[in-house]
Amino acid sequence: xxxxxxxxxxxxxxxxxxxxxxxxxxxxxxxxxxxxxxxxxxxxxxxxxxxxxxxxxxxxxxxxxxxxxxxxxxxxxxxxxxxxxxxxxxxxxxxxxxxxxxxxxxxxxxxxxxxxxxxxxxxxxxxxxxxxxxxxxxxxxxxxxxxxxxxxxxxxxxxxxxxxxxxxxxxxxxxxxxxxxxxxxxxxxxxxxxxxxxxxxxxxxxxxxxxxxxxxxxxxxxxxxxxxxxxxxxxxxxxxxxxxxxxxxxxxxxxxxxxxxxxxxxxxxxxxxxxxxxxxxxxxxxxxx
Amino acid sequence: xxxxxxxxxxxxxxxxxxxxxxxxxxxxxxxxxxxxxxxxxxxxxxxxxxxxxxxxxxxxxxxxxxxxxxxxxxxxxxxxxxxxxxxxxxxxxxxxxxxxxxxxxxxxxxxxxxxxxxxxxxxxxxxxxxxxxxxxxxxxxxxxxxxxxxxxxxxxxxxxxxxxxxxxxxxxxxxxxxxxxxxxxxxxx
Numbered sequence: 001x002x003x004x005x006x007x008x009x010x011x012x013x014x015x016x017x018x019x020x021x022x023x024x025x026x027x028x029x030x031x032x033x034x035x036x037x038x039x040x041x042x043x044x045x046x047x048x049x050x051x052x053x054x055x056x057x058x059x060x061x062x063x064x065x066x067x068x069x070x071x072x073x074x075x076x077x078x079x080x081x082x083x084x085x086x087x088x089x090x091x092x093x094x095x096x097x098x099x100x101x102x103x104x105x106x107x108x109x110x111x112x113x114x115x116x117x118x119x120x121x122x123x124x125x126x127x128x129x130x131x132x133x134x135x136x137x138x139x140x141x142x143x144x145x146x147x148x149x150x151x152x153x154x155x156x157x158x159x160x161x162x163x164x165x166x167x168x169x170x171x172x173x174x175x176x177x178x179x180x181x182x183x184x185x186x187x188x189x190x191x192x193x194x195x196x197x198x199x200x201x202x203x204x205x206x207x208x209x210x211x212x213x214x215x216x217x218x219x220x221x222x223x224x225x226x227x228x229x230x231x232x233x234x235x236x237x238x239x240x241x242x243x244x245x246x247x248x249x250x251x252x253x254x255x256x257x258x259x260x261x262x263x264x265x266x267x268x269x270x271x272x273x274x275x276x277x278x279x280x281x282x283x284x285x286x287x288x289x
Numbered sequence: 290x291x292x293x294x295x296x297x298x299x300x301x302x303x304x305x306x307x308x309x310x311x312x313x314x315x316x317x318x319x320x321x322x323x324x325x326x327x328x329x330x331x332x333x334x335x336x337x338x339x340x341x342x343x344x345x346x347x348x349x350x351x352x353x354x355x356x357x358x359x360x361x362x363x364x365x366x367x368x369x370x371x372x373x374x375x376x377x378x379x380x381x382x383x384x385x386x387x388x389x390x391x392x393x394x395x396x397x398x399x400x401x402x403x404x405x406x407x408x409x410x411x412x413x414x415x416x417x418x419x420x421x422x423x424x425x426x427x428x429x430x431x432x433x434x435x436x437x438x439x440x441x442x443x444x445x446x447x448x449x450x451x452x453x454x455x456x457x458x459x460x461x462x463x464x465x466x467x468x469x470x471x472x473x474x475x476x477x478x
Contacts (some may be wrong), residue, residue: 025407028457028470045457145403214428215319
């Protein structure tokens with residue numbers, strides 16, 4: 001199945017060593033963005049080139065790979081990356097969270113809790129949490145060095161002043177082990193509590209050439225205020241297919257008359273529940289039978 | 290007259306063996322105190338585990354320091370053939386290899402800068418014994434606590450106090466590796 005024209009997992013060995021060294025330093029300094037010499041990949045920037053390079057550096061032939069895009073295993077980005085590693089690495093693939101040893105994700109953390117031995121690789125567009133507040137890399141680097149994160153709290157405070165609540169709903173900034181403020185990639189803030197995990201979490205930003213990491217059980221705190229504590233909110237609804245009241249939901253517009261339904265963003269979680277007999281408000285007749 | 294010893298002892302299937310070795314290195318660096326086996330390489334005078342780490346992480350872009358006791362003409366030839374890593378004094382090294390005693394004084398090594406804490410040395414410490422007992426470890430990567438037979442505790446405490454600066458260490462013994470990043474808090478047993 002492996003395309004023999006490519007080295008195992010596509011990248012050449014020297015590139016993989018360079019990425020591997022960056023990953024190890026990232027693990028040693030959790031939350032710090034390690035610069036790396038990102039390569040051009042056979043897909044455009046914005047399609048997960050950072051995540052793909054991190055995954056390529058970590059994969060072994062024994063791995064079982066799962067790739068999700070916004071929780072879904074069956075979207076273009078997820079399908080093409082999964083096929084890419086099937087062809088260039090000959091690795092086994094799955095859509096089941098429990099069966100996967102390496103999971104590459106775009107903008108979600110699976111609903112099923114991850115376990116020791118699993119690796120979660122995030123695709124990151126803008127790794128610098130301070131970038132929209134301070135465009136100069138020289139300045140944000142200094143701010144991280146001096147642990148000068150007042151500007152981020154001002155931003156969250158302005159949210160409260162304007163809207164009465166912190167309106168940041170995704171890419172919600174976190175503080176890692178009380179030291180570095182980190183962008184958890186554009187995951188919904190609903191997923192933030194799951195950043196404290198038994199799995200190894202690696203973050204790859206291809207265009208921005210940064211890798212960072214969270215070792216298992218690393219302390220990750222979402223920034224907030226005493227009188228405005230962090231609230232990992234979600235749509236106030238149950239999944240219309242599997243009835244889950246605790247999963248993160250996508251809103252799907254059904255017609256031109258305001259009809260809509262809410263479904264789990266994590267397709268594996270939803271399908272597994274339906275296979276076990278759980279039903280939602282809009283499950284079809286055949287499903288219920 | 291040069292021998293052919295330098296030409297042997299490398300990976301026979303580099304992409305796959307390096308991938309497996311890196312996964313072990315990743316696991317032990319992410320879970321301080323965890324011990325994992327690695328195989329596939331043998332450099333003259335080194336443990337198998339240290340040889341595998343060199344092949345997996347070092348190349349011509351990584352200045353390497355060989356401490357007294359590990360440094361030998363045979364090893365230099367092996368490094369030149371398999372890695373191409375420039376051999377440098379301790380102060381310039383990105384990787385340094387040797388016994389704990391030979392690597393001292395540790396103050397010589399690079400600990401990174403406030404803006405680039407990743408520009409710090411990775412020590413590869415050859416050990417006579419590596420076991421999950423002894424010093425108590427807590428911090429990132431450890432659920433409650435872990436134990437590891439460290440050569441001492443004071444140096445690791447001083448290093449941790451420098452966080453986010455500081456060096457990171459791999460420990461090698463036979464075919465086993467373990468690691469201790471600068472983020473780990475170490476207490477005497």
